[in-house]
Amino acid sequence: MADHTVPGGASDESPSEVPDKELRFSRFDPVDQRLQIINDDKNFSPIVSEYMKKHWHLANSGFNYNIVAVFGSQSTGKSTLLNRLFGTNFDVMNEASGRQQTTKGIWVSKSDESNTLVLDVEGTDGGERFEDQDFERKSALFSLAISEVVIVNMYENNVGLYNGANLGLLKTVLDVNLQLFQQAGNPKTCLHFVIRDFTNQTPLERLQATVTTYLEKIWSTLNKPAGKEDCSLYDFFVLNFSGLPHKIFAREAFESAVAKLRTRFSDPTALDYVFLPVLHKRVPADGFSSFAHDIWERISASKELDLPTQTQLLAEHRCEEIAKEIFDEEFLVESIAALKRGVEVGRVVEEFGEVVNNVVDECIMKFDENGSRYNSIVYKRKRAEFYKRMATYLLPVYNAQLTNITKTRIAAFSASLSAGLAADVDAGVPINFAKHTTAVRREAENSFLAGAASSRLSQVADDEWSAAGQYGQLVEEIERISAELRSGAVDKMLKAVEGLAVGNMNDNVLGRMNSGASVGMWVSILESFKEALDFEELQIQKRGQGFEASAEELELWKSTLRWQTWTSLLETLKKETADDAILARLKGIFDNKFRYDEQGIPRLWNLDDPIDSYFASATEDAEKALSIFAKLDVPLKLIGDNIIDDQRFDPACVTIIPANRLQNIRERFKRDAQTLFVEAKRSMVVTTAKIPPWFIALTLVLGWNEFMMVLFNPVYFALLAIFLGIGYLSWQMGMVGPAYQVAKVTVREVTNQAIEKLENNGVEVPEFMRSSQASERKRKSTVVKRVESVNENIEMTKID
Ligand SMILES: Nc1nc2c(ncn2[C@@H]2O[C@H](COP(=O)(O)OP(=O)(O)OP(=O)(O)O)[C@@H](O)[C@H]2O)c(=O)[nH]1
Known part of the structure; x- marks a missing residue:
């Protein structure tokens, strides 16, 4: 059997996470699953919870475990008995090396058959020294505080002797028990007297009676605390008795008796099963380490040991631990991280409420699983606190969700209201701002409240997860947007009314001015102006209802339009x-x-x-x-x-x-x-001065006669023949072109001279008769005349 004492020979299986300096406090043996819970220096081991989990596998047993301790004089076979009863491997005295103390402090091991923790307590020696009595009392108190059954190991031949060792032992047990402040109804402790080397010469019943009488006598002499003066020994104790024959001299009987006694400790169905429910200290297995440690600390410091208070403190401590463990669990961290990722991108997480409620319900379920075994008052309080802490932990994510809901609702409100107003404009109907605002505002507020409610933790207090702040922001923003859109809509409405009124007025004013100025013109124009004002007033009165405008506001709009219409009239008049x-x-x-x-x-x-x-x-x-x-x-x-x-x-x-x-x-x-x-x-x-037609006809007639005269006159005819001959020769000699040009210039000059003469005499010559040069000359002449005319006007103006 390995017996590790740190330093020097630590086991390979020693828990690596436990620092060396802590291990130094206790001896342990992972192979034999035994641990020195109170070490030689009377310190509590720091690795009890480790043992509960890893070696004894009891951490999750809840109340399904038992604790038994053995108490008695040194070297009286206590370890031997425990090893036989529970299959443990406590050190027993090596007989070859003589009788000397083996067990120091308090050792704990687990039964090989059941969920029973077995405490092997350092034996009493009945000495008078203070330090001996001190640890005897403390270890007895510790054993009584945490165990359901305390085996009191006594030799038969010592029963009735009432020697110093027995007297001290029993008195100590009964006396320290009174320090536990147990109330009636609290779990009792079973004192199981095992009479060693039992010969049966004195029947067990007799021995039982003797010990009982002795115990009652001791009980009656003890100073009871206030309020417990009338309490009976049996208010706190259940007494059991067993006899074990001599281990060596009656080996078979011994083995048989041990086997029977073993059944009493391991078989819950046995009629004389010792671990009765009334004995259980109601310390859940996962809290055993903390509970035993606190008890020992108080005992070591010689402080009062109020067991009920101690169980409450344990409940406080354990519930805190349980909550912390749940908070550190991966599923919680990951679930919340997923939610956070959703809300941090500005998204409204639709399943938010479902997720947080599921996560919290699961956490509460885990808390209940372990916490509900502790003091019910403390547990309920701690449960509520745990729920509150979860709510506080999740609050920033909830607030982010609310912020996203608020933003989404505000955007939807703005879009819906703008669309509603635009629809009125498109339909050509007066803008019914009030109707649209009321509808979309109700929609935005209800959606926000529904979103906030569905995202809530179901049992969180209103003031803990309050949406009032964000709701206030929503309302504020809705009002701001409403005011902004209303102002825009009012401007549009005023412009539309003004446009219609001023348009009509201007048409009338123009018509009136174009039809000539008269004394009545201005009266008529002002009538048009008044008509425009009347129209505006009527429209404002009508369309103002859609804006739920106050009387003051209506008056302001009318006054604004009145002035704008007046200035429009003046502008029109200035322009015209x-x-x-x-x-x-x-x-x-x-x-x-x-x-x-x-x-x-x-x-x-x-x-x-x-x-x-x-x-x-x-x-x-x-x-x-x-x-x-x-x-x-x-x-x-x-x-x-x-x-x-x-x-x-x-x-x-x-x-x-x-x-x-x-x-x-x-x-x-x-x-x-x-x-x-x-x-x-x-x-x-x-x-x-226009040329008469008869003059042109006369010219034509006269021209015909002269032509006839040339034909019938020989001289004129000869001249004609000469001209024709010259023409023929010119043609033959290629002189037609130059001759034609000379003739053309000559004719044009003569014609121009003639036309000029005619025009100077006031005769209008048809355009086809002019040559281009003549036209140009006429144009120049007209310009000159105009210049002269302007000069003439200037002269007249000066005169005027
Ligand atoms: N007479 C007698 N001796 C026994 C019996 N059982 C054990 N012994 C012997 O008693 C001696 C002490 O045994 P342990 O089991 O070490 O006794 P213990 O009370 O645990 O000793 P400490 O731990 O030192 O207080 C050994 O020599 C055992 O053989 C028994 O039933 N009768």
Whole structure:
């Protein structure tokens, strides 16, 4: 059997994760599965939980394990008994080396047949030394605190002797038990007296009675703590008795008795099975290490050992550990990491609620699996705390999910509202902003709340996972977007109304101005302006309902449109009275009177027409019109109080054409009018000097006679023959071309001279009769005449 003491001979199987300095505290033997839980220096081993998991395989046994300890004088065969009963391999005294103490501290091993942990406790020696009594009491207290059964090992021949060793042993057991603060109803401890070298000369019942009487006597002499004065020995203990014959002298009987006793410890179906449920300390196997360690620490420090409190502390400690283990588990980390990846890219994870609830439910299930075995009050509290910690752990991911829901809902709200408004515009109906906003806002808010609710942990408190912050942001953003889109929609609506109103007004104003200036023109134009305002007011009143506009807002819109319409009117008037426009308009008025008759037919001036009188009258009409166009000459009242009371209204705006421009326009008009006048005069001369048709006919007739005269006159005929001969010779000699050119020039010059003479005499010559040079000459002559005419006008203007 290996017995490893670190340093020096550590086993290959020693747990590598345990630091050497910790191993040094205890001796252990992984092969024999035994461990010195309290070492020679009375320190608690740091590797008990390691043993529970790796060597004893009890960590997951829950309550399905038992603990038995042996207590008794030194070298009385305790280790031998345990090895026989539980198949353990505790050190026993080597008889060859003499009787000397073998077991130091407290050793633990596991039964080879059952989930039973067996404690081999250093034997008592009944000595008077303080340090001996101190460890005796502490080890007894430790054994009673953690074990269901304490085997009290006694030789038969010592029963009834009441010697110092037995007295001390039993008194210690009963006395320290009172320090456990056990309450009625708490698990009892079984004191199983094993009478060694039992001969049966005194029946076991007698021995049992003797020991019981002795125990009761000791119990009665003990000082009980307050509140426990009337407690009975049996409130805390169950007493069992077994007899074992001499190991050497009655070997067979010994073996038989050991076998029977072994059954009592290993077979739960045995009638006299010792591990009764009432004895179980209700410390789950995974908490045994912590529990035993805490108990020993308090005992070592001589602190009060309140077992119920200790179980609560254990529950606290273990529940914390269990929670931590779950938090470190891979499935949790990976599940949350997957969720995080989803939300971190800005996606709304649809299955968010399902995933977090499944993850948390699984964690709670794992917590329940181990934690529910501990003190129920502590466990429930710790369970709630664990749930809360899970919720806190998941909260940032939930908040990220809420942020994504908020963003998605805001985007959807903006898109839906814009689409709704655009649909109204496309359909040509008044924008019903209020209807669209109400519908899409409700949709956005409900979707957010539904998304937030479906992403929640089912049992988390409202204030722990609150969506109020993000909801507030959503509402704020919705209001901002609504206000922005409303403002845009209102602008569009106002522009549309203004466009219609101003368009109509301008048509009317143009029509009125084109039909001539009169005193009633301005009144009529202002009536059109008023009609536009009335139209706008009606439209604002009607379309404002779609925006749920307040009375103040409606008034503001009306006032804005009123002013814009007024400025539009002024702009139109300015445009229509710009220099070229007003000159065209004046010329129209002038022409109506001067160039056209009452039926609108162009005049053909005759010498006897009163052209000067027409000119004066037409000029006067145009002058009058110019004066009317130049100023909006109506009482200001007609413009309307709303306009003239506006701070921006400038009374000077009624002057449509300022004085300096007016003078310029007047001069330009006069020049144009006088040009027309001169042209009219000239047209009168041309009309009267036109060549009569009979004159052309006469010329043709006279020309025919002379031709006949040449034919019948010998002289003229001879000359003709000579000319023809010369022509023939020229043709033969190739002189036709040059001769033709000379003749052509000659004829053209003669013709031009003749035409010039005729035109100077006022005869209009048909165009086909002209040569190109003649046409050019005429064009030049006309230009010269025009220049002369302009000069003449300038001279007239100067005179005027
Ligand atoms: N008379 C008698 N001796 C026994 C019996 N069983 C064991 N022994 C002897 O008692 C001696 C001590 O045995 P252990 O098992 O080491 O005793 P122990 O009480 O564990 O000793 P410590 O651990 O040193 O306190 C050995 O020599 C055993 O052979 C028994 O039933 N009767």
